[in-house]
Amino acid sequence: MRSDARYHSISILTLKWRMFVIKPIVPSNALEFKTVRLSALKDSPTAFGSTFAKESRFTDADWFKRATDWSGDRAVGYLAMDFGAACGIAGAFLSDSDPRRASLVSMWVAPAHRRTGIGRSLIEAIRTWARGRGAHKLHLMVTSNNSAAIEFYRRNGFAMTGIIEPYPNDSALIEYEMSQSILDSCSQ
Numbered sequence: 001m002r003s004d005a006r007y008h009s010i011s012i013l014t015l016k017w018r019m020f021v022i023k024p025i026v027p028s029n030a031l032e033f034k035t036v037r038l039s040a041l042k043d044s045p046t047a048f049g050s051t052f053a054k055e056s057r058f059t060d061a062d063w064f065k066r067a068t069d070w071s072g073d074r075a076v077g078y079l080a081m082d083f084g085a086a087c088g089i090a091g092a093f094l095s096d097s098d099p100r101r102a103s104l105v106s107m108w109v110a111p112a113h114r115r116t117g118i119g120r121s122l123i124e125a126i127r128t129w130a131r132g133r134g135a136h137k138l139h140l141m142v143t144s145n146n147s148a149a150i151e152f153y154r155r156n157g158f159a160m161t162g163i164i165e166p167y168p169n170d171s172a173l174i175e176y177e178m179s180q181s182i183l184d185s186c187s188q
């Protein structure tokens with residue numbers, strides 16, 4: 001019977017161990033990128049520097065250009081895919097002024113997929129990319145009301161740098177900078 005407690009525990013286990021794959025954003029999946037990014041902005045309106053109101057006005061040509069920019073030498077994006085549907089995203093770019101510095105942006109996992117290791121896998125993909133581009137440090141900005149993300153980043157090796165900035169979309173909030181060294185242990 002479906003109300004049996006054993007049935008529910010099996011369902012939860014299946015959810016917890018659901019398989020997912022991480023794939024790079026490229027021009028050919030620009031519309032998947034659009035869908036997941038707009039979902040992120042709608043779901044977590046104070047987690048990002050941009051807004052749903054702004055990005056929902058972008059044309060498909062804009063998303064194609066963005067996907068092209070995010071798959072060049074200095075920037076990258078990854079989608080987490082669950083049975084063909086995008087359920088997570090993260091991006092990174094190298095600083096123009098200091099190529100040893102990479103910034104992690106746009107980190108988001110769909111609510112039903114959280115706490116299954118997708119965020120951790122997205123960060124690992126970004127770290128590998130940034131190391132491969134010669135970056136020594138990975139930085140990010142996180143909004144002051146986002147204690148879940150702050151804890152997630154701490155658990156993934158980031159620490160507060162002490163730098164704060166105003167949050168552009170809500171003057172009641174600020175943004176904290178967090179960073180981590182990504183030098184290989186043998187080259188530190």
Ligand SMILES: CC(C)(COP(=O)(O)OP(=O)(O)OC[C@H]1O[C@@H](n2cnc3c(N)ncnc32)[C@H](O)[C@@H]1OP(=O)(O)O)[C@@H](O)C(=O)NCCC(=O)NCCS
Binds near residue numbers: 106119120152153
């Ligand atoms: C923050 C976020 C990306 C985490 O993604 P996720 O896929 O759930 O993270 P993971 O499953 O890889 O978690 C890895 C570890 O981080 C920590 N962690 C993750 N979410 C956490 C939470 N809500 N509270 C406390 N710790 C958390 C845990 O230690 C977790 O390991 P565990 O589940 O074995 O305990 C996700 O909650 C999210 O998309 N939030 C909304 C958007 C957002 O805030 N983005 C950040 C913008 S700066």
